Amino acid sequence: MTETTARADAGSVHDLGAHRAAREAAASPVVSLVKEAPTTVGPVPGTAPAPAAPAAAPLRPVRVWVRGVRAARVAVTDERTQAAGRLAVRHGAYVVAGGGIAARRVWDARSTARYERMMRTAEAAGQHEAAADWEERAQRFRAARHQRRMDLLTAPQRAAKGAAVGTAATAGGLLALGAAVALAEGDPAATLVPLLATIEAIRWVVVIAMVVWGPALTAAPWLALLALWNLGRRRQAAPAWALPAHQRSAEGEPITPSVVVQALRNLGVAALRNAIKDMGDAGAGMLGPIVIAGCGVEVDVTLPSGVSTDEVQNRRRKLAENLTRHEHEVFVTIPEAARTVRLWIADSGALDEPIGPSPLVTDPTASGDYKGGRAPWGQDLRGDAALVSLYQRHMLITGLSNQGKTASLRALALWLALDPTVEFRIGDLKGVGDWKPFEGIATVLIEGPTDDHVAQVVDVLEEGVAEMERRIMAPAGMKFPPLILLVDEAQVAFMCPALSQDDRPLDEKGKPIGAVDKRPLGGTKATSRYFQAARKIHNQGRAVDVLLWQGTQDPTDQNLPKLVREGAHIRASLVLGTESQARMALGDKAVDGGAAPHKLRQGLDKGTVVVAGDGVKLAPGQSATTIRTHYINDEEADQIAERAKALRDGVTTLHAVEAGEERDHLADIAHVVGDAAKLLTQDVLKRLTALSGGVYGDWSHVDLKRALDGTGAEPYKSDGRMNVSRERLHRALANRPEPDSTSALG
Numbered sequence: 001m002t003e004t005t006a007r008a009d010a011g012s013v014h015d016l017g018a019h020r021a022a023r024e025a026a027a028s029p030v031v032s033l034v035k036e037a038p039t040t041v042g043p044v045p046g047t048a049p050a051p052a053a054p055a056a057a058p059l060r061p062v063r064v065w066v067r068g069v070r071a072a073r074v075a076v077t078d079e080r081t082q083a084a085g086r087l088a089v090r091h092g093a094y095v096v097a098g099g100g101i102a103a104r105r106v107w108d109a110r111s112t113a114r115y116e117r118m119m120r121t122a123e124a125a126g127q128h129e130a131a132a133d134w135e136e137r138a139q140r141f142r143a144a145r146h147q148r149r150m151d152l153l154t155a156p157q158r159a160a161k162g163a164a165v166g167t168a169a170t171a172g173g174l175l176a177l178g179a180a181v182a183l184a185e186g187d188p189a190a191t192l193v194p195l196l197a198t199i200e201a202i203r204w205v206v207v208i209a210m211v212v213w214g215p216a217l218t219a220a221p222w223l224a225l226l227a228l229w230n231l232g233r234r235r236q237a238a239p240a241w242a243l244p245a246h247q248r249s250a251e252g253e254p255i256t257p258s259v260v261v262q263a264l265r266n267l268g269v270a271a272l273r274n275a276i277k278d279m280g281d282a283g284a285g286m287l288g289p290i291v292i293a294g295c296g297v298e299v300d301v302t303l304p305s306g307v308s309t310d311e312v313q314n315r316r317r318k319l320a321e322n323l324t325r326h327e328h329e330v331f332v333t334i335p336e337a338a339r340t341v342r343l344w345i346a347d348s349g350a351l352d353e354p355i356g357p358s359p360l361v362t363d364p365t366a367s368g369d370y371k372g373g374r375a376p377w378g379q380d381l382r383g384d385a386a387l388v389s390l391y392q393r394h395m396l397i398t399g400l401s402n403q404g405k406t407a408s409l410r411a412l413a414l415w416l417a418l419d420p421t422v423e424f425r426i427g428d429l430k431g432v433g434d435w436k437p438f439e440g441i442a443t444v445l446i447e448g449p450t451d452d453h454v455a456q457v458v459d460v461l462e463e464g465v466a467e468m469e470r471r472i473m474a475p476a477g478m479k480f481p482p483l484i485l486l487v488d489e490a491q492v493a494f495m496c497p498a499l500s501q502d503d504r505p506l507d508e509k510g511k512p513i514g515a516v517d518k519r520p521l522g523g524t525k526a527t528s529r530y531f532q533a534a535r536k537i538h539n540q541g542r543a544v545d546v547l548l549w550q551g552t553q554d555p556t557d558q559n560l561p562k563l564v565r566e567g568a569h570i571r572a573s574l575v576l577g578t579e580s581q582a583r584m585a586l587g588d589k590a591v592d593g594g595a596a597p598h599k600l601r602q603g604l605d606k607g608t609v610v611v612a613g614d615g616v617k618l619a620p621g622q623s624a625t626t627i628r629t630h631y632i633n634d635e636e637a638d639q640i641a642e643r644a645k646a647l648r649d650g651v652t653t654l655h656a657v658e659a660g661e662e663r664d665h666l667a668d669i670a671h672v673v674g675d676a677a678k679l680l681t682q683d684v685l686k687r688l689t690a691l692s693g694g695v696y697g698d699w700s701h702v703d704l705k706r707a708l709d710g711t712g713a714e715p716y717k718s719d720g721r722m723n724v725s726r727e728r729l730h731r732a733l734a735n736r737p738e739p740d741s742t743s744a745l746g
């Protein structure tokens with residue numbers, strides 16, 4: 001509507017109102033106490049006069065039947081009419097359905113219907129022994145019923161005889177009682193008193209019955225209707241649309257056997273639907289007990305023959321919706337028993353509640369134990385603590401970006417850092433500081449995403465391989481401290497196109513010695529350095545406690561080669577995009593057994609990992625478990641890391657590993673000794689190797705001694721073992737004629 005016509009219409013409406021008010025005032029004797037608004041609509045001073053209203057279009061009369069239809073439509077669609085209609089249908093349906101239920105119960109009690117139903121159920125489920133058992137029971141029921149019917153034929157004679165005998169005995173007894181009273185009181189008239197009193201009592205009973213009979217007869221049908229209505233009401237036996245609003249929404253309704261059977265019947269598997277139809281109400285016979293399991297319930301379903309477990313598993317979303325749950329709230333796994341699926345159904349919304357903080361945060365005395373302990377990672381769906389054994393296990397964790405991969409991997413590393421015997425060498429190829437808490441715990445920490453960082457991480461891994469080979473070649477029975485080589489964002493290394501850096505040593509004329517190393521850092525070729533190092537560690541590292549932990553994003557065959565992903569003992573996955581990625585992350589067996597990281601919700605299920613492989617306790621037959629991990633934020637990680645550092649004596653974290661160049665041995669030795677007052681020579685050698693495998697990898701005690709000879713910082717014996725002293729090293733550095741005493745590293 002334009003502004004002009006709007007104003008004009010307003011004016012005409014106002015005029016009409018004014019006329020009507022004037023008419024009413026003239027007709028009504030009542031004096032209004034409310035000050036009336038001016039009824040004229042003249043132009044307001046200072047404003048332009050309103051343009052003249054166009055002539056109103058003549059109103060067409062509306063036919064009576066049209067008005068009738070409109071009125072009917074308004075009445076029918078009115079909320080109150082609908083509520084009344086729902087009420088009537090609902091309560092009517094309760095009575096009808098109650099009648100049906102009562103009739104069925106009576107029929108069940110008097111016929112063999114129940115036994116036949118159970119037999120069909122057992123047969124459909126392939127339980128032939130149970131079917132035979134029900135058949136036998138039905139036979140016994142028939143025999144007993146036949147006996148009862150035979151007995152009925154002779155019942156009238158027996159009843160008549162019984163009544164005659166009973167009456168005579170009662171009369172005799174009462175007379176005997178009367179005689180005893182008469183004798184005692186010496187009054188023969190008392191003989192008949194008990195008999196007459198009894199007859200009088202019977203007369204009163206008859207009178208009362210006659211009075212009550214009429215009203216009882218009138219009330220009986222109503223009482224029967226009430227009982228049927230109540231039966232139907234308790235079962236909510238009315239069409240869903242007629243139920244009250246709070247009962248209509250079945251969202252989050254409790255899981256009962258009939259809800260599960262209904263959900264299975266409507267799953268869209270014809271064989272399952274027909275089998276359940278044959279079983280009738282007894283479809284619940286397929287279900288094991290429904291038990292509370294954490295924030296949900298768990299139930300095993302033995303499927304009828306002809307229905308395979310993966311037919312149910314592939315319809316997880318439909319099953320969840322039939323159970324009035326969201327897809328992520330229902331887990332379908334395959335337990336050991338044949339033809340059985342295990343359903344875990346969360347309480348509605350329970351999975352969106354956060355789990356508590358990590359015990360590492362709440363318990364300042366928590367400690368790590370590489371060999372015998374289990375890391376408290378989070379909670380499984382049953383709400384039980386999910387504990388992971390990291391002993392001699394390579395690990396792979398994957399997931400989409402920003403879903404908690406680093407946080408969950410770091411949570412495990414923090415727990416293990418509380419075991420001071422464990423050495424960490426960390427390559428963080430994202431490099432935004434997620435692994436900063438390990439400064440002072442890890443002996444090497446490379447942080448950054450560039451090709452240079454990848455090259456350094458490759459060096460770390462290759463040095464890990466060398467260490468592993470040294471350990472393998474060591475005399476039998478030698479013990480080695482666990483060494484965790486941790487690479488976060490490992491896909492950056494696999495996808496790195498760069499070739500090895502030219503780090504050949506130079507001769508006296510400044511020319512590089514030997515041929516240039518042309519091997520690529522990334523890729524999956526036989527010459528790919530990262531790939532080959534990872535493979536070697538996977539193959540042989542476990543037994544000598546050289547372990548590779550990798551975190552990687554959005555797996556593909558290129559950024560997570562098959563051989564590498566299958567070399568990990570613990571395979572964990574956060575939410576992934578597709579089932580094929582889930583298969584890459586966890587393996588076919590786990591996904592076929594029900595592991596479904598691709599069904600987690602991106603952004604909502606952060607920190608929820610599906611874990612396959614060993615290291616976590618799995619129920620028999622289960623191939624994976626879902627764990628909601630505790631989130632340890634950066635501040636909490638710093639606090640835990642401080643505790644871990646306090647357990648170790650002054651680890652100096654190196655930020656680069658260089659090889660093949662001329663190094664300042666004295667400065668390097670002082671550097672690796674770090675803050676410790678003294679350090680065992682074998683530890684010095686180890687740290688020097690970590691610092692530069694190329695230069696120090698094959699150093700022995702003799703080399704170390706030779707490097708320190710004449711400096712005043714030579715190794716000395718303390719408590720029967722050879723050490724080097726930090727103070728002497730620093731004195732030697734300070735007294736050197738050349739001022740070039742700082743390490744190029746760190």
Ligand SMILES: Nc1ncnc2c1ncn2[C@@H]1O[C@H](COP(=O)(O)OP(=O)(O)OP(=O)(O)O)[C@@H](O)[C@H]1O
Nearest residue numbers: 400401402403404405406407408606607629630631
């Ligand atoms: N267990 C958890 N519970 C709840 N939220 C979490 C959990 N773990 C991580 N998050 C949230 O997810 C965010 C991302 O975590 P994180 O950096 O570990 O993810 P990411 O998968 O390593 O990311 P990207 O690899 O893309 O850098 C965190 O900042 C935190 O808010």
